[in-house]
Amino acid sequence: MEGLSSSSAIFYDFLDRMRNPASLDLVRSIKSFIVSFSFYAANPESDGKKVQEFYATMEDNIRDHPLWAGATDQEVDCAMEGLEKYVMTKLFSRTFASSPEDAKIDLETSHKIHLLQTFLKPEHLDIPVVLRNEASWLLAEKELQKINAFKAPREKLLCIMNCCKVINNLLLNASMSENHVLAGADDFLPVLIYVMIKANPPQLHSNLRFIQLYRGQTKLVSEAAYYFTNLVSAKTFILELNAKSLSIDEIEFEESMHAARLTNKATEKDATQALEEMTTSQGQTDPGSSAVLHYKERSGSSNYPYMDKEAGDLTVGDVERLLSAYKEVVTKYTSLCTAVRNLSFSRAEPHATNLEDKIVVSTQAEKTETTFLKKGFTMGQVHNELLRRQKICPHPETNRC
Amino acid sequence: MGCSASLPDRSSGLLAGPNSENGGASDAKNLRVKLVLLGDSGVGKSCIVLRFVRGQFDPTSKVTVGASFLSQTIALQDSTTVKFEIWDTAGQERYAALAPLYYRGAAVAVIVYDITSPDSFNKAQYWVKELQKQGSPDIVLALVGNKADLHEKREVPVQDGIEYAEKNGMFFIETSAKTADNINQLFEEIAKRLPRPAPSSTQQNP
Numbered sequence: 001m002e003g004l005s006s007s008s009a010i011f012y013d014f015l016d017r018m019r020n021p022a023s024l025d026l027v028r029s030i031k032s033f034i035v036s037f038s039f040y041a042a043n044p045e046s047d048g049k050k051v052q053e054f055y056a057t058m059e060d061n062i063r064d065h066p067l068w069a070g071a072t073d074q075e076v077d078c079a080m081e082g083l084e085k086y087v088m089t090k091l092f093s094r095t096f097a098s099s100p101e102d103a104k105i106d107l108e109t110s111h112k113i114h115l116l117q118t119f120l121k122p123e124h125l126d127i128p129v130v131l132r133n134e135a136s137w138l139l140a141e142k143e144l145q146k147i148n149a150f151k152a153p154r155e156k157l158l159c160i161m162n163c164c165k166v167i168n169n170l171l172l173n174a175s176m177s178e179n180h181v182l183a184g185a186d187d188f189l190p191v192l193i194y195v196m197i198k199a200n201p202p203q204l205h206s207n208l209r210f211i212q213l214y215r216g217q218t219k220l221v222s223e224a225a226y227y228f229t230n231l232v233s234a235k236t237f238i239l240e241l242n243a244k245s246l247s248i249d250e251i252e253f254e255e256s257m258h259a260a261r262l263t264n265k266a267t268e269k270d271a272t273q274a275l276e277e278m279t280t281s282q283g284q285t286d287p288g289s290s291a292v293l294h295y296k297e298r299s300g301s302s303n304y305p306y307m308d309k310e311a312g313d314l315t316v317g318d319v320e321r322l323l324s325a326y327k328e329v330v331t332k333y334t335s336l337c338t339a340v341r342n343l344s345f346s347r348a349e350p351h352a353t354n355l356e357d358k359i360v361v362s363t364q365a366e367k368t369e370t371t372f373l374k375k376g377f378t379m380g381q382v383h384n385e386l387l388r389r390q391k392i393c394p395h396p397e398t399n400r401c
Numbered sequence: 402m403g404c405s406a407s408l409p410d411r412s413s414g415l416l417a418g419p420n421s422e423n424g425g426a427s428d429a430k431n432l433r434v435k436l437v438l439l440g441d442s443g444v445g446k447s448c449i450v451l452r453f454v455r456g457q458f459d460p461t462s463k464v465t466v467g468a469s470f471l472s473q474t475i476a477l478q479d480s481t482t483v484k485f486e487i488w489d490t491a492g493q494e495r496y497a498a499l500a501p502l503y504y505r506g507a508a509v510a511v512i513v514y515d516i517t518s519p520d521s522f523n524k525a526q527y528w529v530k531e532l533q534k535q536g537s538p539d540i541v542l543a544l545v546g547n548k549a550d551l552h553e554k555r556e557v558p559v560q561d562g563i564e565y566a567e568k569n570g571m572f573f574i575e576t577s578a579k580t581a582d583n584i585n586q587l588f589e590e591i592a593k594r595l596p597r598p599a600p601s602s603t604q605q606n607p
Contacts, residue, residue: 126493167468168468168469171468172468175468181448182447182448182451182468183442183443183447184438184446184447184450184468184469184489185438185446185447185468185469185489185490185491185492186442186443186446186447186491186492186493187468187469188468188469188489188491189469189491189496190491190493222472222486223470223472223486226469226470226486226488227470229488229502229503230469232502233496233499233502233503236499236502237495237496237499240498244495245495246495
């Protein structure tokens with residue numbers, strides 16, 4: 001939708017200008033600003049403040065810069081957009097979802113939404129029938145789900161704006177064709193909440209916080225600020241939602257939530273069980289497998305003494321131990337791979353899990369790939385063929401296609 | 402209610418302002434103002450705004466018409482302009498706790514009730530109290546009794562609105578989004594009451 005294509009044009013224009021030797025001083029400031037972040041531990045609040053201050057300083061610098069002499073407000077604006085995207089893409093891994101608290105709220109939100117998805121209906125939010133338009137909702141959901149496809153705060157914000165635009169269009173259309181009185185936010189917010197629950201956008205809380213902290217403050221105003229606030233508001237509503245927040249019987253709500261939790265647990269249990277089954281059967285042939293799976297817990301123990309070390313910590317005297325540890329790991333890894341392969345081929349039980357299927361498909365795939373390549377197929381053709389086989393052949397190991 | 406079928410009304414005494422969409426920094430002559438609408442669902446909050454925005458409609462002006470966010474610039478007699486950025490809020494009880502997210506940083510709060518519904522008048526008083534406690538200290542508050550055209554169904558006397566507003570130092574007006582009565586006056590009065598930034602300094606919405 002709107003905005004994202006022009007955004008890359010703006011960005012390339014910015015990069016072009018930055019390649020101009022005349023902008024060397026700006027490039028230096030940008031680089032040293034980005035490097036300065038590696039000196040301190042991540043802290044969302046102060047990181048956000050630093051970035052906003054940097055935007056403000058850079059805007060002044062750009063306005064006074066010979067390369068932008070006589071530039072219009074719009075041109076300076078484009079440069080600022082380019083700068084924001086560049087800086088935040090470089091700082092993304094450091095600034096996005098960096099605090100454990102944010103990650104926790106992300107999990108909590110998506111878990112709550114996951115439960116609600118199992119039973120929540122539009123009537124629970126009293127959404128008028130004329131606004132129950134699955135096609136529009138789906139479009140709005142898709143826009144919201146794109147949010148993790150972008151790193152720049154502006155582009156993440158655009159996903160939100162586009163989602164809201166779809167909902168707005170739905171309301172405006174209903175008011176024109178269905179003679180539904182335009183009720184503004186009374187209609188808008190419930191639909192947004194419902195769309196948010198259906199979409200369960202990835203890392204919702206972290207995305208909103210990222211936009212709030214790192215989108216240029218002069219840009220998060222007016223209409224953008226309004227729709228952004230609605231997203232925050234919908235997220236807050238969902239996190240605090242209980243039976244009283246909905247038009248639903250309290251007992252029915254509790255029962256539905258309970259049932260959803262049970263189903264959730266069952267799926268989780270299935271997955272863990274499958275994993276455990278695999279490890280125990282491998283354990284018989286190779287005692288090292290559990291060490292690999294739980295290397296994190298064991299990394300401090302004598303088995304793998306170098307897991308926490310940096311290159312600078314090592315001395316020449318360590319070489320011998322390091323080499324023998326390396327050999328041990330390689331041997332274990334090789335036997336683990338063989339074990340997994342043998343296991344997948346020898347097992348023909350009907351309850352083969354998805355996890356196993358994946359392993360089988362990939363080992364099968366390797367073989368098929370080579371065969372196809374020998375026959376002169378291109379890689380693209382091979383992949384299509386493999387994809388087709390995966391789809392139609394759920395249990396390739398037993399040839400029960 | 403017919404608010405979505407209203408026709409542009411140009412008979413008002415106000416001039417359609419030159420809408421400058423240049424990012425919107427405010428100065429002494431051109432104010433940019435965040436206005437939040439509060440009130441029970443069904444009192445006609447969005448109808449009032451639509452009436453205002455459509456009534457002011459000038460083909461040369463850029464008006465943002467969304468379903469819940471609208472902006473409109475008006476020009477005052479003293480040759481200043483005020484751009485209203487109007488934030489609608491959901492009036493249903495279940496969203497009441499979210500209101501602070503919307504009125505944070507607002508320069509104006511318009512609290513609307515329906516003159517045919519005493520419940521909505523009670524709810525309006527609840528919002529006034531909350532804003533006095535939680536809103537920014539220099540916020541301009543306006544109390545609006547809407548649906549004034551429905552005389553025969555009136556249940557909240559004009560006097561009650563006037564007295565309550567007076568007691569709380571707020572501006573009061575009865576409007577009809579249906580007939581467009583007092584709609585422009587409402588926004589014109591608000592514009593007059595806005596604190597003006599000192600000349601040459603710039604004010605930005607937080």
